Amino acid sequence: MWLSRIPVRKIIKRTALAVAAVQAATIGTLLVVDHRRKRNRAPAVFPRVPARSVTAGTSEVTVYTYGEDLFYDMLGAIRQAKHRIFFETYIWKGDAVGQSFKQALIDAADRGVDVYVAFDEFANLVVPRSFFHFPDNVKVQRHPLVGGGYRFLHPRYSGRDHRKLLVVDDDAAFLGGYNIGSLYATDWRDTHARLTGDIVWDVQNAFIDYWNLSANKHRIPDRGSLHWQPTIRLHRNIPRxxxxxxxxxxxxxxxxxxxxxxxxxxxxxxxxxxxxxxxxxxxxxxxxxxxxxxxxxxxxxxxxxxxxxxxxxxxxxxxxxxxxxxxxxxxxxxxxxxxxxxxxxxxxxxxxxxxxxxxxxxxxxxxxxxxxxxxxxxxxxxxxxxxxxxxxxxxxxxxxxxxxxxxxxx
Missing domain, CATH: 3.30.870.10 (Endonuclease Chain A)
Incomplete structure (x- = not known):
């Protein structure tokens, strides 16, 4: 009978709090287990498939399954750039691999290449802020930790920039799952693609559209494409x-x-x-x-x-x-x-x-x-x-x- 004297709201509130407490305890336990697991983890060993190029319509697709191979070709493309580089990533570690990308981008800007860099602030909270200091000739856009001002909880403004892509001139574009860092070079099994041919315009356009959504300065002029690519299409999630x-x-x-x-x-x-x-x-x-x-x-x-x-x-x-x-x-x-x-x-x-x-x-x-x-x-x-x-x-x-x-x- 004593249950009938307790308001329904209190029962619901207490139940919700009890469930939340159990969830918090479960998550806490999992995080402790995960920390120990990562600390004792052996070096990664897994089978690799060499990068191979195939023709698809008017473009060429090279598929990478090992980070070192991918990063070597990405850095090579950046170092050969003559006119323009678009670089966008989610995680960008300040380690040796991350530093090599940063320096290659700065060197490109120093020789007169227009360099545009975008990265997600939330994903890089553990990276020293000093790592993301660039000279003025590198145009940088940070996807904000909190966007939209008072509307930050609205779905239009709460999405992270989870994309990873690189476009060099009109010659080559890279996109896929690889973040930038030494861990991803050797210890993660991921997949990325290098694209050449007509589809490069589409990747350029994807970067330009994203950049211009938030750019208050250094807006990039849009330009149409002379070609339609029926074999490969790009799909972009745009929360805004x-x-x-x-x-x-x-x-x-x-x-x-x-x-x-x-x-x-x-x-x-x-x-x-x-x-x-x-x-x-x-x-x-x-x-x-x-x-x-x-x-x-x-x-x-x-x-x-x-x-x-x-x-x-x-x-x-x-x-x-x-x-x-x-x-x-x-x-x-x-x-x-x-x-x-x-x-x-x-x-x-x-x-x-x-x-x-x-x-x-x-x-x-x-x-x-x-x-x-x-x-x-x-x-x-x-x-x-x-x-x-x-x-x-x-x-x-x-x-x-x-x-x-x-x-x-x-």
Whole structure:
């Protein structure tokens, strides 16, 4: 009877506080475990696929799966630049690799190249502020820690700049999942692409549009393209405009799948529509395989992702856990015809939150290369079966359940 004397609001409030306390304790425990795990982690060892170029329409696509190879070619392009460089990144470490990029950009500006640099302040809070001091001949735009003034909580202004791209003159463009730093050069398995030909204009335009959204000075003149590129398209999430085409790109491609869908993603936290599309594809006989890290760099994201494993496995989707290194790629290839490489993860922050960029390619040769990379990555995985998944410890299941309400945040 004593419960009837307690106001319903108090019961709800106490319950909410109790749940929040358990969630906080769970997250705290996970972070402690993660800190110890990272401190004792062995050097990364994983199979590599040499960079290879294939022609796609009027452009050439080179796919990189190892950071040192990519950074060597990016720095080479910067050092050969004659007219203009656009450089945009999410994380930019102040270590030896980061310093080499900074110096190459400064050297280019000193020899008369127009150099534009954009980076995300939030992602680089742990990097010394002095690292981001550039001479006046380098034009710098910081994606603000808090944007939009009093409107900072509005979705138009809360997105991070999660893009990673480089454009040098009209000659070459690079985009994909790699951040800039020594860790990413050797210890992470990621995917990036180098593009030449007509598609370079599209990447230039993507940078110019982003830059001019916030530029109070040093605005970059827009210019139209003489060519339309039917084989490769760029999709850009632009929170300021409430435009999120990458999610739609994925849903449409998965809906068309008739034979196989191969996804490699660092963080797999699908919304209901994405989850439904993957399961429906599997149920109509499509071979749906997803590679995710056995242990990512964000342990809370791992545990939120694992909350979907039961549904995915019961739906006929095969899950593979990447071993020995953090796999940070954001790629997919479908039916030997369609592929995407970019910066967007399968989670809310990427698909309906941040500034992102993905290339969509309709080309069999590119798809063949992406399938080969997927097969090599698959050789470094352990398949997670439904039986194995159900056998996990009861405390693990409880912790996953406790964190379920946090899924929409990521």
């Amino acid at each position: 405009h409430f435009v999120y085409p990458i999610r739609g790109m994925y849903l449409e491609a998965i809906d068309r799948a008739a034979h196989h869908v191969y996804l490699t993603h660092a963080y797999l936290i699908p919304d209901e529509d994405m989850l439904r599309a993957l399961i429906q594809a599997a149920r109509r006989g499509v071979d749906v395989r997803i590679i995710v890290p056995a242990e990512s760099n964000h342990i809370v994201a791992d545990w939120l992702s694992r909350g979907y494993y039961s549904q995915l496995l019961r739906g006929g989707i095969r899950l593979f856990l990447y071993q020995g290194a953090m796999v940070h790629a954001k790629t997919a290839t479908i039916d030997g015809q369609w592929s995407t490489i970019g910066t967007a993860n399968i989670d809310r922050l990427s698909l309906t939150g941040n500034y992102e960029i993905n290339m969509e390619v309709f080309d069999r040769d590119v798809a063949r290369q992406m399938e080969h990379i997927f097969e090599v990555d698959l050789s470094n995985t352990i398949e997670l079966t439904l039986e194995k998944w159900h056998a996990r410890h009861a405390m693990v299941k409880f912790s996953e359940t406790v964190l379920t309400p946090l899924r929409p945040l990521l």
